[in-house]
Amino acid sequence: MKQLDSADRRALLLQLESMKRQVLDELRATAPSARAALVERNHEVKSHADEAEAERAADVYMAEVDRGRLEEIKHSIARLTSGRYGICEDCDSEIPRARLLAQPTATRCTACQATAEARRSH
Structure with a gap:
């Protein structure tokens, strides 16, 4: 990708890795409160098997929340490590540098993203 230099790519990789750690930390931090809410919502846990199932269900729920x-x-x-980062997945044009710096997970150029969102809303 011509518009991103090696410093940009390094900075974006660091930002993406930081975002990844943040999501994983959020999952870890919210799992205990999700378990408590699930147990509270189900009222009283009757056995160890019920408690284990409640914990498993909470873990599944929390994993799904931020999975996307x-x-x-x-x-x-x-995409960054393979060299496809910054190329629109729909039209193969370059995604503007400013868009990538603002939204490092962008996989479409602005026009294709607008088209995709318009399709979803109908």
């Missing part, structure tokens, strides 16, 4: 965000970040890191 985490996958976007991982996908962007993979």
Whole structure:
């Protein structure tokens, strides 16, 4: 990608890695409160098996909450290391540098992203 130099790519990789750590930290931090809410919502846990199932359900729920965000970040890191980062997945044009710096997980140029969002809203 011509518009991103090696310093930009390094900075974006560091930003993406930081975003990834943040999502994982949020998952770890919210898991205990999700378990407590799930147990409280189900009233009283009757047995160890019920408690284990409640914990498993809370873990699954929390994993799903940020799974999409985490996958976007991982996908962007993979694209960055493979050389496809900054290329629109729909039209193969370059995604503007300013867009990538503002939204490091962007996989589409502004026009293709607007088209994709318009399709989703209909």
